[in-house]
Structures are given as C-alpha cells and as structure tokens.
Amino acid sequence: MRSFLAAFFVMLYAPIVTLVAFSFNDSKRNIVWRGFTTKYYAKAAANESLIEAFANSLTIAAVNMVASVALGVAAAVLLWRFRFPFRHAADGMMSLPIVIPEICLGVALLVFFNQWWPRDLAWPLSLGNIIIAHITFTFPFVAVIVRGRLASVNRELEKAAMDLGASEWQAMRDVLLPQIRPSIIAGALIAFTLSLDDFVITYFTAGPNSITLPVKINSMVRFSVTPEVNAASTVLIVITVIAAVLAMRFQTARRA
Amino acid sequence: MTRRALIEVRGISKHFGREKAVNDVSLDIYDKEFLVLLGPSGCGKTTLLRLIGGFENPTEGVIRMDGRDIAALPPNKRPVNMVFQSYAVFPHMNVRDNIAYGLRIDRVAAPELKRRVDEAVSLVQLDGLETRFSHQLSGGQRQRVALARALVKRPRLLLLDEPLSALDAKLRETMQNELVKLHNTVGITFVVVTHDQDEALSMAERVAVMESGGIRQLDTPRNLYEAPSSRFVADFVGRMNILPARPAPGGDGRYAVDGLGEIAAASGSGAAPASFAAIRPEKLRIAAPGAAPSDAGAHSAEAAVENVSYYGGQTVLSVCVAVGVNLTVATPNSSRNAVAPSVGERVTVWWRGEDVILLGE
Numbered sequence: 083m084r085s086f087l088a089a090f091f092v093m094l095y096a097p098i099v100t101l102v103a104f105s106f107n108d109s110k111r112n113i114v115w116r117g118f119t120t121k122y123y124a125k126a127a128a129n130e131s132l133i134e135a136f137a138n139s140l141t142i143a144a145v146n147m148v149a150s151v152a153l154g155v156a157a158a159v160l161l162w163r164f165r166f167p168f169r170h171a172a173d174g175m176m177s178l179p180i181v182i183p184e185i186c187l188g189v190a191l192l193v194f195f196n197q198w199w200p201r202d203l204a205w206p207l208s209l210g211n212i213i214i215a216h217i218t219f220t221f222p223f224v225a226v227i228v229r230g231r232l233a234s235v236n237r238e239l240e241k242a243a244m245d246l247g248a249s250e251w252q253a254m255r256d257v258l259l260p261q262i263r264p265s266i267i268a269g270a271l272i273a274f275t276l277s278l279d280d281f282v283i284t285y286f287t288a289g290p291n292s293i294t295l296p297v298k299i300n301s302m303v304r305f306s307v308t309p310e311v312n313a314a315s316t317v318l319i320v321i322t323v324i325a326a327v328l329a330m331r332f333q334t335a336r337r338a
Numbered sequence: 339m340t341r342r343a344l345i346e347v348r349g350i351s352k353h354f355g356r357e358k359a360v361n362d363v364s365l366d367i368y369d370k371e372f373l374v375l376l377g378p379s380g381c382g383k384t385t386l387l388r389l390i391g392g393f394e395n396p397t398e399g400v401i402r403m404d405g406r407d408i409a410a411l412p413p414n415k416r417p418v419n420m421v422f423q424s425y426a427v428f429p430h431m432n433v434r435d436n437i438a439y440g441l442r443i444d445r446v447a448a449p450e451l452k453r454r455v456d457e458a459v460s461l462v463q464l465d466g467l468e469t470r471f472s473h474q475l476s477g478g479q480r481q482r483v484a485l486a487r488a489l490v491k492r493p494r495l496l497l498l499d500e501p502l503s504a505l506d507a508k509l510r511e512t513m514q515n516e517l518v519k520l521h522n523t524v525g526i527t528f529v530v531v532t533h534d535q536d537e538a539l540s541m542a543e544r545v546a547v548m549e550s551g552g553i554r555q556l557d558t559p560r561n562l563y564e565a566p567s568s569r570f571v572a573d574f575v576g577r578m579n580i581l582p583a584r585p586a587p588g589g590d591g592r593y594a595v596d597g598l599g600e601i602a603a604a605s606g607s608g609a610a611p612a613s614f615a616a617i618r619p620e621k622l623r624i625a626a627p628g629a630a631p632s633d634a635g636a637h638s639a640e641a642a643v644e645n646v647s648y649y650g651g652q653t654v655l656s657v658c659v660a661v662g663v664n665l666t667v668a669t670p671n672s673s674r675n676a677v678a679p680s681v682g683e684r685v686t687v688w689w690r691g692e693d694v695i696l697l698g699e
Contacts, residue, residue, distance in 0.1 A: 241393060242426035246440030246491065247414045260430040
C-alpha cells in the first residue's frame, strides 16, 4: 500500500521536479547535471519578448479575474435567489463551457473573433479578445464554486436583515456577502490560475502582438528545451500553485 | 369588552398559481394581544403571517395598521418585526452585533444604541453571552437572540413563525411561559404561528384555527376547546369523540346518536341542524356496571373495554358502546392506587348532558 502510494506520487511529481531541478542546471542541455546556477532565471528575465508575454499573461489573468467574479457571483446569486422558467436549463447551460473540450471552444472563438475583431489595436486593447475568451470559460467555475457555498446559506438570513430595516442592497452587503466571501475569493483565484496557464484557447485567439506566457513557452520549445524555458515554466508553476493553495484554503474556510 | 384593533385584515387572499394559500381572510388583531394562528401544515397560517409582515404581496384584499393601508409597504418600512422559524441569527456576527443590527441600519446614535441593546440583552436574559457567535449558542439561546433583535426595534407588532418547533419538549414548555411573560413585560402585540395545539391553548389570548386558507374559528382557548363551532375545529383541537347524529323521530330538537341514545340540544351547544354529536374523553366517567361514580352525570351507557393505554398522569380507554361505536375515555390517575379496568371488562360510561356538543357538517 505504501509503495503503491509512493509510486503514485513519483508518477505525479517526477516530471515537475525534474523540470524545476533542471531550471537550476548549469548546462545548455537538459540531460546531464553540471552544477547549480540561477543564470537562466536572469537570462529569462532579460528576454524581452518573454517578459512581454509574462506581462500580457498577468494583465489578462487580472482583468479576467475581476470580470469572471462579477459575472460568476451575479449568475450564482440569481440562480439561487429566483425561480424562473428554464432555471435548471440556464443552470446547466452556464456550466457547459466547463465540459466542452477546450480545443472546440478554441476553434469556436477563433471563428467568432475572426468575423469582427479589429486587428492592430493598441495594448492593452489588443488583449481584449483573449480576455473575453478567458471569461467565457472561467466565469462558470466561479459560479459553480459560489453556488456550492450558497446552497448552505439560510435563505431567511437576508429576510431577517430586511425585516430589521435593511434595504435589499444592505441585506446583501451585510449578510449574504460575508457568508459567501470565502467562495468568492476561491473562485477569483481559480479564475486567475486558469487564465494564467491556459494554452489551448489562448493559442487560437492570440494574435502576433498578444502572446501570453504559455504560448511563448510553446514557441520557444519548438527550437529546443533550454533551461530558460524551464525557468519560465517554474515561475508559472510557483504562481499557480500559490493561487491554488490559497483558493483551496478559502473554499474550505469555516464560517465564523 | 371592545378592544382597539391594531391590524385590520380585510378580505385578504394570496394565490400561488392555482393554489389558494390564503383565501378571503378577514381578521382583527387587537392592540397588545397575544394571538395564535393554529392549523395543520399547509393551512395558510405562515402565508398569512408573511402577508402581515410584508414578505408576501396579497393577491387581493387590504391590511390596515392603525387604519392606514400597509399592504404595499415592504417589510423594512413596517413597524412590524419577525422571529423566523430558523431564528436566522447572523452567523458572522456575535450576539451583540446581531441585536444591534436593526438599530445600526436605523442610524441610532451610539449612546442610545448601547443603552437599548443592553436593555434587550437583559430582557431576554442573555447577559454574559454578548460576544458569542451563533454556533456557540443553544437552540433556546438562539431564539432569545432572535427575540431581542426584533424587540430592540420596538415594533408595534411582533410576528413569530413556529418559534418553538426547533426546541426539545422540556425547553419548549419553559419557553412558552417565557414568551407569555415577555409579552406581558413589553406590551407589544404578538402573533404566533404554530401547529401545536397545546402551545396555542397555553399561550394565546385568542386562537385563530385555520384550515385550507381560511379561518375556521377565532376564539379564546377555552371557547375553542369547550365550544368548537365546527367538526374540523372539534377534531383538530384536543381529543374528541365525534359520533354521527340524526334528528330523533319525535322532533323538538332531539337527536339520536348511536351508542349514546337520544340527546337533547343543550342551549349554546352549537349548530342546528346538527350532523354530529361530540364529547371530550375526559368528560366521560367509567364505573362498574350499575354503580354510579360520585361525580357522574345523568346519562349512561353499557360498554366493553377494548383497549387500555397508560400515560402516567392519565389512563386512556377505548370502550365499545354499540357495534362499531367506540368512545375514548380519559381517566385521571388521581391516586397512586387508581386501578384501571382491564381489556374485555364490562363497564358503564357516564356523562352529563351539557357536555355533549352538537356540530354541523
């Protein structure tokens, strides 16, 4: 049993550990260990197009996070609060982007934006279509997470607040929001992570002037997997892992 | 005694689709009274409460408070507060902040807020628990928070939706007494919804018995129990022997009842023409055949004991007085040595003529 578990973790993490380890390897090739160095991080940091891609990625992820949270929380609260015709259908439709194969969504978005999205926009507007694409597949995650939390919220709480004199907005702010805040933060971090490391959908929607970090890494790998790629990948891993751990913490946070 | 009506409900209806949850109800709620809405689940009592509280808009009808129409006012604009069935204590606020919430919304100045919250805390005896959170409180304490939170707003009318249903039996009895005491202390009109008739009878000044969206009888607990106006009320409130009654051949307001023989319509004993005769189990007396107990009435019937259930304080018998006619008899165990008849024994059942109630359909 123990050895099985050990094998399981080796399978899971050996590639990642290797990738991170070789980002510190003092060699041009990822084959033999030649000693510890951080020079490839410096090299990556000096690579202007890599840094530009990284800045693009962070910008997209940040804007996407804000928009996804706004949309996702609104959708979750509306679906929880109101009964209306086709509510269950709307509920299902909303989570469709989660299960649709990414490649299909990527092609669909490519065709969609090709019709009317203007080229040669100034930064950061040039990232607009990628941001919109990311919102379509990340906001359902926010909605699903927030709805999970809402399911355990007592509907009488808001009514009690209104009974005590609060307006609908005050009741939402003072009573509902504190109840679902951990799930909102968790959803935001997940939206950020998903956007930051998305490749497939971004690959289809990115133009030549709007490259993101995963797309850039992909194009670098085409020539050769240098430790510089490892270094860039490691940075990406660290950011996403931190965000994911935080997200999980907020999601399982106990109610005060 | 005529009392001033605080709330006048006139012809109010609430339909959910085709279902008529509340159907053409008119009702006066007096100032400072303790009114209970009693009924089986689905009778519309909670909907009526929510209509008064402003959480539902009536399909038809008017609700006036002090003569002013309030049907269009949202809950946060009514001088009415509610204690919810789940108590709805805000889980992210401590007891003190829960109680202060309504006053903060009203922007009550800090010194007055503090004074009123302190007052409310000691009114419901939550002293020392002010910094606790909902999950650190017992069910009874949560209810006190909900009460204090509503009362601190000094409403004209306090609505309580099944306030005791979440508590265990012992605590429920204590809280019944406390609610009545609280009502006497604060001098606010209480309207309580419950499906528990013991609760209704013990707390209320008046009880409205509801069934399928309408009020069947609105009366004092005593009248409700001793002079129910319909078969439904007689059956729903307390235990009741209900037997079909036919006009006796001789006429003159007498009725023939299987098992009880011929009975006269006593004055004030309900509807004419009657279809049913009813008598409470504790108003029947059991004695050995031929012997009359000291407090027996003028009427008797021979019977065979079919079932005996011992409840501690009383023993409940099911006796057969005629083929297919069974009466439930409750005898108090007023002595430790009281001996109940055993199953199969023949007994005589005695009752007073005035204890028989005649009921319409």
